Amino acid sequence: MSFLIGDGMTGGYGSADILHDCTIAVEKGEIAVIVGPNGAGKSTAMKAVFGMLPLRLGHVRLEGEDITALTPQARVAKGMAFVPQTQNVFTSLTVQENLEMGAYLRRDDIRGTMEQVFDLFPILGEKRRQPAGELSGGQRQQVAVGRALMTQPSVLMLDEPTAGVSPIVMDELFDRIIEVARTGIAILMVEQNARQALNIADRGYVLVQGENRYTDTGEALLANPDVRRSFLGG
Ligand SMILES: Nc1ncnc2c1ncn2[C@@H]1O[C@H](COP(=O)(O)OP(=O)(O)O)[C@@H](O)[C@H]1O
Ligand SMILES: [Mg+2]
Numbered sequence: 001m002s003f004l005i006g007d008g009m010t011g012g013y014g015s016a017d018i019l020h021d022c023t024i025a026v027e028k029g030e031i032a033v034i035v036g037p038n039g040a041g042k043s044t045a046m047k048a049v050f051g052m053l054p055l056r057l058g059h060v061r062l063e064g065e066d067i068t069a070l071t072p073q074a075r076v077a078k079g080m081a082f083v084p085q086t087q088n089v090f091t092s093l094t095v096q097e098n099l100e101m102g103a104y105l106r107r108d109d110i111r112g113t114m115e116q117v118f119d120l121f122p123i124l125g126e127k128r129r130q131p132a133g134e135l136s137g138g139q140r141q142q143v144a145v146g147r148a149l150m151t152q153p154s155v156l157m158l159d160e161p162t163a164g165v166s167p168i169v170m171d172e173l174f175d176r177i178i179e180v181a182r183t184g185i186a187i188l189m190v191e192q193n194a195r196q197a198l199n200i201a202d203r204g205y206v207l208v209q210g211e212n213r214y215t216d217t218g219e220a221l222l223a224n225p226d227v228r229r230s231f232l233g234g
Contacts, residue, residue: 001064003028003186004080004155006049010057017056018044019210024188026155026203031177031187033218035194035231036207042190043085045207046159049188050082051075062155076105081153085160085190088144091133095124098132098143102150110150117146120176138169142176149180156180158189174200195232198222206231 002025012018018041026032034042047053049060051072059068062078072082090098099117103110118125121142127135132143141161148156161177162170170193178200181187191197198204201218206227214227221227228234 002026002061004049004060004062004188006045006058006060008058009045009048009055009060011048011053011055012044013053017210019048019053019055019058021058022048022207022210022212023058023215024049024205026186026188028154028186029181029184030202031181031189031200031218032203032205033194033197033201034188034190034205034207035192035197036205036213037231040207041210042207043159044210046082046084046157046188046190050080050157073105076151076153079151079154080157081148081151081155082157083144083148083159083161085163089132089140089147092131094129094131095135095143096128098147099124099150102147105151113150113152117149120149120179121146138165138173141165141173145173145176145180153185155186155188158187160190160192162191162193170196195222198232 005025007023009019009022010017022045024045034045036042044053048055051070055068059066067075099114123139124142124146132140162173177187198218198221204216204218204221205212206214214221
């Protein structure tokens, strides 16, 4: 039994299904990565796991509990956090205000968690009074991840956290994500930088046209000649 699993997910945005019997799972303290071509349904699978897409078939279970019918907000209350692919920060709000927004469901003292986020991403501490819109792309992604961490989640879901950032910034962000996973949080992540992401993945999923094409450890997928040829550029 996985910590979090979207099991046999089938569904889409209207009458046409985008996901076809798609299964994605992640364990505590591990990093699961979804890769695949544009339009494969990676973001759709993330939305389905987070409750933003009604499933026609299949179930989402967290620690064995069926949460398929829960709203995204109810899933947040259960420990899930999601950083969507786009528009994941409030650009007119300061860094600190963004982090405070992330904690809106909490009634306890959030200062300790905010300090943890500043320890993880020191630049955010330095720029806490600046509007997030003034930050670089990589720093904005840090704000988005930091905001998600403010709920003290047990599962962190990231849709293309390194989109549009330089290779050095990508490596740094991956190092921080590994650090977060080591605290026991389950990380479920979609990545365009497939090779680098599979490098840090305990488990990898190759999605094609809404279906699971390959599922294995990151290491095994990187070594698989078919995966390399078709999805990793040789
Ligand atoms: N809001 C939406 N309404 C209708 N179709 C959508 C919507 N979002 C995505 N799609 C379609 O679903 C398919 C999968 O998209 P998506 O999950 O965004 O792929 P990926 O993240 O792998 O690039 C694509 O054909 C896309 O056009
Ligand atoms: Mg996407």
